[in-house]
Amino acid sequence: MHMVFKYNPSMHNVVQVGEGDYNSCTVSGPSRTYTSGNDHIQLVHGGKAFFLCSVPGHCQKGMKIAVTA
Numbered sequence: 001m002h003m004v005f006k007y008n009p010s011m012h013n014v015v016q017v018g019e020g021d022y023n024s025c026t027v028s029g030p031s032r033t034y035t036s037g038n039d040h041i042q043l044v045h046g047g048k049a050f051f052l053c054s055v056p057g058h059c060q061k062g063m064k065i066a067v068t069a
Contacts, residue, residue, distance in 0.1 A: 001042075001043045001045060001069050002040055002041055002042045002043055003040075003041050003043060003049075003051075003067065004038070004039065004040050004041075005034065005038075005039045005041070005051070006037065006038055007037050008037060009035050009036060009037035011055070012037075012053045012055055012058065012063070013033055013034060013035050013053055013054055013055065014033070014034040014035075014039050014041075014051050014052075014053065015027055015031050015032070015033045015034070015051065015052055015053070015054045016031060016032045016033075016034075016041065016049060016050065016051055017029065017031045017050050017051070017052060018030065018031075018050065019048070019050055019066075021050070021052075022050035022051075022052060022064060022066060025052060025059035025060050025064065027052075027054050033054070043067065043069035044069060045069050046069065047068070047069055048066065048067065048068050048069075049066070049067045049069065050064070050065075050066050050067075051064060051065050051066075051067070052064035052065075
């Protein structure tokens, strides 16, 4: 299973973070940043994944998603 994020890369990004960073809208721990605007991300079956936009203010305005595969 995978997810596809489509967005304008000059305005947004996608960062895969841990649950703590997801909940606090920060990127302080291990993370992976995607910037293509057409990101295909493989998910681990039975696992949880957390994503947010790290552009200042975007996560706080709701640009984040938690997924259970």
